[in-house]
Amino acid sequence: MNNSSTLQNSLMLAPLIGATDSLMKALGLWLMFIVVSSVFGLCMAALRARLMPAAQVVAGVVLAATLTSCAELGAQAWSLQWHQHMGIYAGLIALQCVVMDQTGFFQRTGPDRLRLCALFGALLTGMGLLRELIGSGTLGNHLPWLAGATSPDWQGWVLTADGGMRLAILAPGGFILLGLLLAAWQAWARPTPSH
Numbered sequence: 001m002n003n004s005s006t007l008q009n010s011l012m013l014a015p016l017i018g019a020t021d022s023l024m025k026a027l028g029l030w031l032m033f034i035v036v037s038s039v040f041g042l043c044m045a046a047l048r049a050r051l052m053p054a055a056q057v058v059a060g061v062v063l064a065a066t067l068t069s070c071a072e073l074g075a076q077a078w079s080l081q082w083h084q085h086m087g088i089y090a091g092l093i094a095l096q097c098v099v100m101d102q103t104g105f106f107q108r109t110g111p112d113r114l115r116l117c118a119l120f121g122a123l124l125t126g127m128g129l130l131r132e133l134i135g136s137g138t139l140g141n142h143l144p145w146l147a148g149a150t151s152p153d154w155q156g157w158v159l160t161a162d163g164g165m166r167l168a169i170l171a172p173g174g175f176i177l178l179g180l181l182l183a184a185w186q187a188w189a190r191p192t193p194s195h
Contacts, residue, residue, distance in 0.1 A: 011096050016123060017174040019089040023140055026128025028082055030121040032075065033093050036067050037117070040097045041106040043067075060101050064094035130177060135169030 015033075020026045043063055044056075051059055072090050076083040083090075100106065105113065132138060167173040 011092070011099055012120060015089045015092055016127060017171055017178065019086065020124055020127035020131055020174060021135065021169040022085075022132045023125065023128040024082065025085055025089075026124040028075070028086065029089055029093075030124045032071050032086075032090055033096070033120070034117060036064075036071050036093045037097050037100065040064055040067055040101070041113075044101055044106060057098070057102070060098045061094075064097040064101075067097075068094035127174065127177065127181075131168050131174060133164070134177070135164045135166055135173065137164035 015029055019029045040060075040063060044060060047059055047063075048056060068091060071093070072083065075086070075090065105116070129139070132141060165173075168177060
């Protein structure tokens, strides 16, 4: 593993832990990430040939900040409740786009980029689903906010009447759950020793 992919993957850790305390936040962040990074990749592909290498970083920062700000304004207009729950994690998309551009992510083939975005989305939604199930005892709480609905009537499917283990929706619980999932993955993927 090289240093650029380590930096790129470590920047994904903050939204993976911070924005996955519910399925609604995880899906919303993933959708915003897909839109902003796709538009950023298209715009930088058009600008890269016209810019000197020293100006590409500055142009990337300005473009990523502009696109992320526009996406946040659009999210605020679409669903204020969802935007308020996102916090600072939507702003990290701009930093992630710049790092992905510098590590050559947008020069990769289409299926490779799609695979990595789908993997990030699967991690976000999986963590959001598990943390909401364990921490709140619900499934899909406030999910209509992503569709722009403002009615607080639908609270998702309540699976436990007394809630859940509240530690799971806090950041330390996210780290613990991610560690347990990584340990399970390592144990499952490890080849069995031959006798």
